[in-house]
Amino acid sequence: MNCRIAALDMDGTLLMSDKSVHPDTIRDIEWAGRKGIHVVYCSGRAVPEILPYVSCLKTMRYAVCMSGALVYDFEENKNIYHKAIAYEYVQKIVDAAKRDDGMVNFLTDRESIVRADQVVHMRDFHMEVYQPMFVEITKKVADMSEEAKHYDFIPKVNVYFHSEEARQQAYEMLKDLPLAFAFAEGASLEMTARGVTKAAGLKELAKYLGISMKETLAIGDADNDRTVLEAAGISVAMGNADRKIKEICDAVTGDNDHNGVGEAIRKFLFTE
Numbered sequence: 001m002n003c004r005i006a007a008l009d010m011d012g013t014l015l016m017s018d019k020s021v022h023p024d025t026i027r028d029i030e031w032a033g034r035k036g037i038h039v040v041y042c043s044g045r046a047v048p049e050i051l052p053y054v055s056c057l058k059t060m061r062y063a064v065c066m067s068g069a070l071v072y073d074f075e076e077n078k079n080i081y082h083k084a085i086a087y088e089y090v091q092k093i094v095d096a097a098k099r100d101d102g103m104v105n106f107l108t109d110r111e112s113i114v115r116a117d118q119v120v121h122m123r124d125f126h127m128e129v130y131q132p133m134f135v136e137i138t139k140k141v142a143d144m145s146e147e148a149k150h151y152d153f154i155p156k157v158n159v160y161f162h163s164e165e166a167r168q169q170a171y172e173m174l175k176d177l178p179l180a181f182a183f184a185e186g187a188s189l190e191m192t193a194r195g196v197t198k199a200a201g202l203k204e205l206a207k208y209l210g211i212s213m214k215e216t217l218a219i220g221d222a223d224n225d226r227t228v229l230e231a232a233g234i235s236v237a238m239g240n241a242d243r244k245i246k247e248i249c250d251a252v253t254g255d256n257d258h259n260g261v262g263e264a265i266r267k268f269l270f271t272e
Contacts, residue, residue, distance in 0.1 A: 033059025068201025
């Protein structure tokens with residue numbers, strides 16, 4: 001099968017454990033780009049959280065961001081597609097997070113927004129590996145409820161909790177709202193509008209580019225990659241992926257610290 005799009009999850013897939021990209025992965029992605037293959041980000045991250053990687057991954061023009069809530073073109077700096085959470089539900093999420101003093105993170109098409117006093121305590125929310133990035137790129141505000149009033153659309157909200165029990169309690173409060181939920185790393189809960197998935201976002205990008213989903217390759221490691229792995233023409237699990245993710249994929253590659261992405265690219269895209 002000829003793949004014309006390769007969709008890469010970021011954390012646990014494209015990125016190594018230290019959040020850098022393996023030099024061999026950069027080489028293999030550049031090769032694919034020169035062959036006319038669209039290698040794209042397919043991540044829960046927002047645009048500002050992907051931007052630091054754009055300079056070293058020059059051939060990766062497109063991104064399925066925020067778990068599919070936004071599709072973005074870095075070359076033209078424009079949104080191709082987006083779907084937002086209704087304002088009233090954003091406020092309900094903030095209220096649910098307050099029960100545990102959870103750390104709320106709004107993701108828009110241009111900004112990643114957090115409460116200023118919580119950034120220095122990210123270890124308490126099991127997210128310390130992201131603290132340097134949050135210090136550098138986030139907009140820091142005093143009150144998330146007030147901040148939400150200033151935005152026409154918020155495609156994604158993450159909440160980082162002190163414990164999995166607190167996350168479950170918040171989920172029970174919110175589960176009947178028209179939202180899509182993902183239990184992500186640490187004790188975090190990721191929320192988008194209902195119907196938003198990485199698969200739906202990739203379908204929007206494929207339609208925009210005039211490419212069939214049968215001509216796509218997806219690589220991932222976690223439960224929030226499940227939909228895109230199931231929808232892609234070829235699915236590849238990372239060596240460090242959850243067992244249940246490996247079971248649904250066509251193949252398993254190396255882990256994220258040893259160029260597993262490049263290994264999959266060479267196996268499935270080097271067809272000459």
